[in-house]
Amino acid sequence: MIWYPYIQMKNMKPPYKIIDAEGVYLKTADANLIDSISSWWCMIHGYKHTELNEAMKVQIDRFSHCLLAGLSHDPIERLNEKLETFLPGDLNYYFFSDSGSVGVEVALKMAVQFNKNRGAVRSKMLALKNAYHGDTFMTMAVGDDEDYHNAFPKNPNVIHIPTNIEDLEKAFAQYGDDLICFIAEPLLQGAGGIRMYDISFLRRARQLCDQYDVVMIFDEVATGFGRTGNRFVSDLVLPDIAVFGKALTGGYVGHALTAATKKIFDGFYGDDPSLAFMHGPTFMGNPLVCSLALKSIEIFERDDYMSKIKRIEEIAKRELIGFQDERIADVRVMGGAFCIEVKDGKTLDGFQDFAYKRGVFVRPFVRYMYGMVPYIITEEQLVQITDTMKAWFRR
Numbered sequence: 001m002i003w004y005p006y007i008q009m010k011n012m013k014p015p016y017k018i019i020d021a022e023g024v025y026l027k028t029a030d031a032n033l034i035d036s037i038s039s040w041w042c043m044i045h046g047y048k049h050t051e052l053n054e055a056m057k058v059q060i061d062r063f064s065h066c067l068l069a070g071l072s073h074d075p076i077e078r079l080n081e082k083l084e085t086f087l088p089g090d091l092n093y094y095f096f097s098d099s100g101s102v103g104v105e106v107a108l109k110m111a112v113q114f115n116k117n118r119g120a121v122r123s124k125m126l127a128l129k130n131a132y133h134g135d136t137f138m139t140m141a142v143g144d145d146e147d148y149h150n151a152f153p154k155n156p157n158v159i160h161i162p163t164n165i166e167d168l169e170k171a172f173a174q175y176g177d178d179l180i181c182f183i184a185e186p187l188l189q190g191a192g193g194i195r196m197y198d199i200s201f202l203r204r205a206r207q208l209c210d211q212y213d214v215v216m217i218f219d220e221v222a223t224g225f226g227r228t229g230n231r232f233v234s235d236l237v238l239p240d241i242a243v244f245g246k247a248l249t250g251g252y253v254g255h256a257l258t259a260a261t262k263k264i265f266d267g268f269y270g271d272d273p274s275l276a277f278m279h280g281p282t283f284m285g286n287p288l289v290c291s292l293a294l295k296s297i298e299i300f301e302r303d304d305y306m307s308k309i310k311r312i313e314e315i316a317k318r319e320l321i322g323f324q325d326e327r328i329a330d331v332r333v334m335g336g337a338f339c340i341e342v343k344d345g346k347t348l349d350g351f352q353d354f355a356y357k358r359g360v361f362v363r364p365f366v367r368y369m370y371g372m373v374p375y376i377i378t379e380e381q382l383v384q385i386t387d388t389m390k391a392w393f394r395r
């Protein structure tokens with residue numbers, strides 16, 4: 001039996017069966033559905049993209065995998081070279097892994113060992129309320145979501161604060177000298193409720209991390225590659241470690257990249273073998289995913305995706321901001337993400353089937369009806385999504 005994610009299997013409604021997918025469309029036997037959430041926010045170029053398919057096929061015909069320990073290959077070397085100019089600042093040291101969760105684990109392990117290697121005795125991590133960083137143990141600990149992780153004990157060494165500067169300053173005043181790291185989904189918190197906050201919070205966090213010598217980690221697994229309307233939030237505020245995933249491979253195959261600055265890398269570099277970073281997923285730096293990532297970045301730059309995302313933001317704002325209903329608590333838009341938050345989650349019961357009949361695949365959760373669309377979406381397709389959202393309240 002297939003054990004599905006985030007669902008009580010006993011009363012789960014049967015899944016829609018996808019038989020094909022192309023462009024922004026997921027296809028079932030009786031419907032063509034615009035994928036309003038880009039298969040959990042990763043499918044930025046849409047499905048069956050000719051160039052991505054080709055990049056993968058070419059590499060498959062050469063070789064599809066080899067371990068990275070003690071070996072190298074052309075796709076990873078070319079990707080390494082590309083990332084050095086594509087990613088901001090000196091985020092030039094790249095550790096690859098299989099998924100966003102593992103990429104964040106890697107970042108947290110780096111922060112812990114960075115401190116140990118320099119002889120700093122620190123015990124706490126600072127994270128955000130409503131954070132989501134993955135489903136493995138330590139990512140759950142820095143995450144803050146009862147709905148996802150209620151079966152697991154809280155970690156007393158992780159402090160969660162809301163995204164306001166007053167609480168941030170208080171936390172640093174109280175724990176600053178004992179902090180291993182500060183971790184955040186920058187500007188946009190996804191699974192915690194498509195929540196958006198201001199860059200001033202991160203700017204102040206950067207100052208405080210510098211002041212207290214705390215490792216700053218951005219989890220850009222969801223925000224990276226344009227989702228917030230910035231290429232990377234790390235372009236605006238440079239963290240010490242940034243994690244990328246999802247769109248990294250154009251959404252084709254799971255992979256993550258934990259990128260560190262020279263300062264972090266140097267903390268592991270030396271003659272003593274015990275300083276080395278001890279982590280090594282089987283599929284890290286897989287040649288197929290590296291080929292995909294390279295092609296995905298090439299398309300992202302060549303086709304000026306940032307202006308596509310700007311257009312998505314403008315259309316979503318035009319269609320949604322100001323939309324009112326007494327059941328709605330808030331409407332918000334940032335870059336390629338938009339959300340209608342309702343007061344009571346029950347308001348969204350049945351919305352998925354309603355949208356299916358209108359040719360849109362949606363996946364509302366808790367109190368959030370939202371879109372994180374593929375960047376290749378047309379205006380007409382985007383309006384079909386926003387119209388479907390609005391129609392739900394007008395029926």
Ligand SMILES: Cc1ncc(COP(=O)(O)O)c(C=O)c1O
Nearest residue numbers: 099100101132133134190221222
């Ligand atoms: C911000 C963030 N971090 C980490 C993850 C985990 O990524 P993965 O599902 O690839 O493990 C997610 C997934 O949604 C995410 O949104």
